[in-house]
Amino acid sequence: MTHDAFLHIGDLSVGYGATRVLHGLDLSIAKGEFVALLGASGCGKTTLLRTIAGFVAPSAGRVSVAGRDVTRLPPDRRGMALVFQSYALWPHMSVAKNIGYGLKLKGLPSAEIDRRVAEMEALMGLTGLGARKPAALSGGQRQRVALGRALAVDPQILLLDEPLSNLDTRIRLKVRHEIRALQKRLGITAIHVTHDREEAMAMADRVVIMEAGRIAQAGAPEEVYNRPASAFVAAFMGAENMLALEGRVSGGTVHLAAGPHNKATTLPLRRRTLASGSLEARFRAEAVEFRPADMPSTDAALTLSGHVEAVSYLGGAWRHSVRLGHEAVFADAEHALSPGTAVRLTIPDEKLFLFSTPSAGDAKPLPFTPAGSPERLPVSAAN
Known part of the structure; x- marks a missing residue:
């Protein structure tokens, strides 16, 4: 796979007060590529993801998508969707209303929202569960609802912030392969934050290992595993x-x-x-x-x-x-x-x-x- 930049991060730095979190990062991601940001807690991987999404403003550098500078654009104008670690589902809303929430914010007609929600329920294996509330779902089902909500708005880039960390081991192994298969089928560009080495290698086309706010190595899973750079x-x-x-x-x-x-x-x-x-x-x-x-x-x-x-x-x-x-x-x-x-x-x-x-x-x-x-x-x- 070529790494012609669809998403490009150039000389990106982020700091909170006097504390520098990211140090001049450069990273290019191809359209349709699945990239895992891998590292220990505190290495800056979640800060990088949130900066790409628009929730954190960089102190220097730029983020561009398909040649368009989005560095100063708000999250809802970047063509991205973020799946949170906690799923962030509305507890008082049904599965169908959670999935359709972003579509409602966009002002789509009710008939179009219903059609799109039904598509997402079928895609996520949630058919027949549309009337349930999140409390009546398993962890794996909640994760699918969150993913369906993100995909319903047809994003150019899917951002995943450790979405499997709340699942038990057996379910996590199953869901990670489901996400990978879905990403390949849709051809969507995805960036996945994780601290789990096995998870990153199983899911990603390319693994980006971060250390203290810098990229220590980026490459195919077999490359970083068999030829570590440091x-x-x-x-x-x-x-x-x-x-x-x-x-x-x-x-x-x-x-x-x-x-x-x-x-x-x-x-x-x-x-x-x-x-x-x-x-x-x-x-x-x-x-x-x-x-x-x-x-x-x-x-x-x-x-x-x-x-x-x-x-x-x-x-x-x-x-x-x-x-x-x-x-x-x-x-x-x-x-x-x-x-x-x-x-x-x-x-x-x-x-x-x-x-x-x-x-x-x-x-x-x-x-x-x-x-x-x-x-x-x-x-x-x-x-």
Whole structure:
């Protein structure tokens, strides 16, 4: 899919008083594309969505749709519809009246409103429920009413602000696929805010990962998952295990020095952008391979030695906390190993993410994170 700009965000900044929330964002979204804004709480993803919708005024930059500058237009003149996290349904109105509310505000004739509402009820699987009030509906049905209300006004762009977060897991899995199928069928442009990595990958054509008011990486789900652009992105996409290593880059290879719990090894540089010196290694628990402690090292892999300190069953795999001196990493296996068992772990080159450790002068200021937040915990304490 080409990214010819249908919706364009150019050098967009947003602040509240002296606090800057968004920092010069640039993003282009193609017509008919489904984009997920993914990030932790406080990263600015909802502020970006609300700025696109017109509920927040930017301090700099512009928002344009199909070449038309809408930066200073009110929400109802942007050709967009927003589905809120709380659904925001009128409790005293029936399903039919909730769906038709935007059409009534537009001043459409009653017959046209009734026709459009009936279409939306059929599209959303709500036929026969038009007379019910929101209190008589399930969470999934309420979400469909909110979505039907948004689509009834025939928006150019559909904005979704974590609309699935109030649903239980089973219903959420079902509804997210329904939304994706509906978006593809209608060919509508959609922007979906979520903090759920799996949800973003399952629904979106492109995932935009945000960090402290900036775009950390944007790309297809498989790209950001398999080729994270930074240690932050790697961690957010599930590579929570972290180790500090020393390496030397030479030609097309990186030579990892031996440490207290890792063997020296040489790996192909591939697409990695590294400099000799301190490196940060990240990998997922499911990427780890267990080997007997006396088995020879594997080529093109990072090899670690440690002992099992705890085991838990996740469903489908056993997660082991493996102690490496002062550090601990998580590793998954089909069978449980007893605490105290000496193990050798190998992480194949293609599943190992390496990044140069930024110097103190290069490090960006970090956003405020409450004490004990899992975003900043060492890997030995994170789950």
